[in-house]
Amino acid sequence: MLYWSIVLFVFALIAALFGFGGIAAGAAGMAKILFFVFVVLAVLSVIFGRRMPT
Numbered sequence: 039m040l041y042w043s044i045v046l047f048v049f050a051l052i053a054a055l056f057g058f059g060g061i062a063a064g065a066a067g068m069a070k071i072l073f074f075v076f077v078v079l080a081v082l083s084v085i086f087g088r089r090m091p092t
Contacts, residue, residue: 039079043072 046069054062
């Protein structure tokens with residue numbers, strides 16, 4: 039998921055460089071959403087992924 043976030047961010051930068059503002063804004067928005075979903079899932083996996091020794 040982090041990979042796709044980075045890919046969309048790079049795509050947004052390239053689109054913005056060539057003047058495609060609408061496409062760049064859409065790709066940046068999707069990249070931002072995917073990044074925050076990744077962060078939430080990473081934090082949840084750290085919190086709930088630990089197992090108590092039995």
